[in-house]
Amino acid sequence: MRAVCWWGKGEVRVTDVPEPKIINPHDAIVRVTLTAICGSDLHLYDGYVPTMMRGDVLGHEFMGEVVEVGSDVKNLRPGDRVIVPFPIACGRCWFCQQKLWSLCDNTNPNAWMVEALLGYGTAGIYGYSHMYGGYAGGQAEYVRIPFADTNPMKIPDNLPDEKVLFLTDILPTGYMAAENCEIKPGDVVAVWGAGPVGLFAVASARLLGAERVIVIDRVRERLELAQKHWNAEILNYEEVEDTFDALKQMTGGRGPDRCIDAVGMEGHGHTLDAVYDRVKQAMKLQFDRAHTLRQALHACRKGGTVSIPGVYAGFIDKVPFGTAFGKGLTLKMGQTHVQNYTAPLLERIQRGDIDPSVIITHRASLEQAPEMYRTFREKEDECIKVVMRPQRSAT
Amino acid sequence: MATTEETFDRSAKSAETNVGNPERWLSVIAGSALAAYGLKRRSLQGLLLSGIGGALVWRGATGHCNVYDTLGISTATDNDGGQVSVPYGRGIRVEKTMTINATPEQLFSFWRNFENLPRFMDHLESVKVIDSKRSHWAARGPAGLDAEWDAEIINEVPNELIGWRSVEGSRVNNAGSVHFNRATGDRGTEVKVVLRYDPPAGLIGAAFAKLFGEDPAYQVQEDLRRLKQLIETGEIATIENQPSGRK
Numbered sequence: 001m002r003a004v005c006w007w008g009k010g011e012v013r014v015t016d017v018p019e020p021k022i023i024n025p026h027d028a029i030v031r032v033t034l035t036a037i038c039g040s041d042l043h044l045y046d047g048y049v050p051t052m053m054r055g056d057v058l059g060h061e062f063m064g065e066v067v068e069v070g071s072d073v074k075n076l077r078p079g080d081r082v083i084v085p086f087p088i089a090c091g092r093c094w095f096c097q098q099k100l101w102s103l104c105d106n107t108n109p110n111a112w113m114v115e116a117l118l119g120y121g122t123a124g125i126y127g128y129s130h131m132y133g134g135y136a137g138g139q140a141e142y143v144r145i146p147f148a149d150t151n152p153m154k155i156p157d158n159l160p161d162e163k164v165l166f167l168t169d170i171l172p173t174g175y176m177a178a179e180n181c182e183i184k185p186g187d188v189v190a191v192w193g194a195g196p197v198g199l200f201a202v203a204s205a206r207l208l209g210a211e212r213v214i215v216i217d218r219v220r221e222r223l224e225l226a227q228k229h230w231n232a233e234i235l236n237y238e239e240v241e242d243t244f245d246a247l248k249q250m251t252g253g254r255g256p257d258r259c260i261d262a263v264g265m266e267g268h269g270h271t272l273d274a275v276y277d278r279v280k281q282a283m284k285l286q287f288d289r290a291h292t293l294r295q296a297l298h299a300c301r302k303g304g305t306v307s308i309p310g311v312y313a314g315f316i317d318k319v320p321f322g323t324a325f326g327k328g329l330t331l332k333m334g335q336t337h338v339q340n341y342t343a344p345l346l347e348r349i350q351r352g353d354i355d356p357s358v359i360i361t362h363r364a365s366l367e368q369a370p371e372m373y374r375t376f377r378e379k380e381d382e383c384i385k386v387v388m389r390p391q392r393s394a395t
Numbered sequence: 396m397a398t399t400e401e402t403f404d405r406s407a408k409s410a411e412t413n414v415g416n417p418e419r420w421l422s423v424i425a426g427s428a429l430a431a432y433g434l435k436r437r438s439l440q441g442l443l444l445s446g447i448g449g450a451l452v453w454r455g456a457t458g459h460c461n462v463y464d465t466l467g468i469s470t471a472t473d474n475d476g477g478q479v480s481v482p483y484g485r486g487i488r489v490e491k492t493m494t495i496n497a498t499p500e501q502l503f504s505f506w507r508n509f510e511n512l513p514r515f516m517d518h519l520e521s522v523k524v525i526d527s528k529r530s531h532w533a534a535r536g537p538a539g540l541d542a543e544w545d546a547e548i549i550n551e552v553p554n555e556l557i558g559w560r561s562v563e564g565s566r567v568n569n570a571g572s573v574h575f576n577r578a579t580g581d582r583g584t585e586v587k588v589v590l591r592y593d594p595p596a597g598l599i600g601a602a603f604a605k606l607f608g609e610d611p612a613y614q615v616q617e618d619l620r621r622l623k624q625l626i627e628t629g630e631i632a633t634i635e636n637q638p639s640g641r642k
Binding site: 001003005007012013015017018019021023024025026053054055056057072090091092093094095097105106107108111112124133134135136140144146147173 | 496581582585613620623624626627630631632634635636638
């Protein structure tokens with residue numbers, strides 16, 4: 001079959017790889033009908049995630065049709081149309097029972113690698129380096145789904161792929177970021193970053209009752225999208241002298257009640273040594289990216305909430321912790337527990353509360369992956385979100 | 396003052412000679428060789444080997460073996476008497492704990508059937524139960540080296556603990572115990588494994604690698620992780636034989 005493989009920093013290749021097989025009794029095989037490139041795939045593309053190996057199949061946002069199930073999978077049948085959450089959860093450990101799916105104890109065969117960094121292991125993730133399990137990803141014609149009895153969600157036939165694909169990651173990620181804010185009537189929410197996750201955080205803040213939403217970015221078409229679909233107020237940080245001051249003025253001197261950092265920073269780590277090396281190696285980038293978090297902590301109103309869906313993995317420098325303490329801020333963060341949101345968000349999509357497909361700007365075949373990674377990376381051609389169809393059949 | 400005396404008393408007792416003279420010489424010679432070899436390798440593994448070598452030299456020089464102590468074994472006779480008593484340096488001891496979402500009863504009965512152990516202990520080829528107390532263990536080693544020994548259960552409290560040791564005459568002396576303690580709240584059971592291991596001189600390198608790989612603590616930790624996966628989910632997470640561009 002054809003698959004998008006990581007080939008080193010700045011290089012992906014579409015190549016022939018063997019088809020996946022059922023290995024464990026709770027596995028299923030899915031024939032992928034639509035997959036996307038995630039902003040976090042760019043961390044891999046840019047070489048900031050250690051424990052990638054040449055030839056690893058990429059992709060953790062994908063959906064398709066079940067073609068085969070293992071002996072212990074009773075809830076799915078060949079022919080079912082499913083979306084597959086990016087964190088793989090076993091559904092049986094204490095963390096899964098607490099609905100903390102992305103912190104699952106049992107699905108990462110290389111949990112010891114994450115343990116070296118975090119002290120404790122976390123769930124396996126498709127196509128996201130060997131420290132997250134080394135699972136082959138979904139930017140391929142077929143993919144193996146472990147614990148298919150727990151993770152995939154069936155999709156009704158009347159909903160097109162493009163409307164439901166983002167239930168796998170970015171829509172729940174934006175939604176959980178807004179939910180973590182515990183938005184109350186009258187709240188003003190500020191969202192840093194108008195990439196796909198930031199845009200869905202804006203949309204979700206609206207759904208959860210924010211009275212005003214301010215989105216901060218410098219990419220014009222992304223800001224305009226947030227304004228057009230979710231009536232966000234836009235703040236182009238390249239057009240103001242001081243973002244903090246601008247935010248303060250926009251909020252009557254109070255500051256935003258809830259702040260969402262949907263930017264994060266590049267650079268996952270492995271061992272402390274490796275993390276530190278990367279910090280040193282990418283020092284400039286590190287400072288640039290942590291800037292968002294510092295600004296969010298600084299701008300947030302007294303007693304407010306800072307929610308962080310953007311990925312942080314290593315160390316960050318000069319975080320104004322005294323500011324967070326002094327203002328009594330609440331900080332919420334972490335990998336998305338996607339499985340909590342798939343069903344309620346599907347319902348919202350069916351009701352027409354939200355149409356996630358509006359962020360798609362590029363539709364491509366799998367063969368175009370190398371070009372699409374580049375385009376997305378460089379934000380060329382007004383690129384916001386790329387989806388790819390792996391099946392080479394008609395259309 | 397009294398406390399200090401007590402401490403001395405205890406260490407004097409634990410430092411009793413329990414290794415016979417010929418074996419002590421073997422320990423010193425093999426230990427020195429291993430330490431030198433290990434240091435020459437200039438690697439983590441080498442360092443580990445030299446550490447074991449050092450422990451063996453210590454064992455030979457002091458005539459005390461911690462593992463023998465645990466097993467209640469002594470190869471020393473009265474004729475060996477009069478040797479210097481020095482507190483013994485540590486043997487190889489590994490202790491790891493993992494919380495598993497199951498009851499102590501479930502875990503005890505799973506473990507008590509020793510034939511289940513190779514399902515999650517990577518280095519074990521097979522365990523065959525001989526009778527209610529005794530079992531025959533076979534471990535897989537690098538380069539086709541195998542180790543086999545008989546073990547017997549020496550302590551057993553239903554749903555709480557199992558203790559076992561290799562029987563006399565085994566090439567690989569080892570003892571282990573597993574403890575099942577109910578965790579707080581609804582978190583399941585804390586499974587604690589303690590392994591002690593003391594290979595006789597001459598077989599060191601190979602037997603050590605066979606039993607524990609390069610890093611015994613890592614090996615036990617990963618064995619426990621696999622047990623947790625097996626008990627909680629019925630399968631062990633793997634990416635073996637999955638597609639990649641490496642073919």
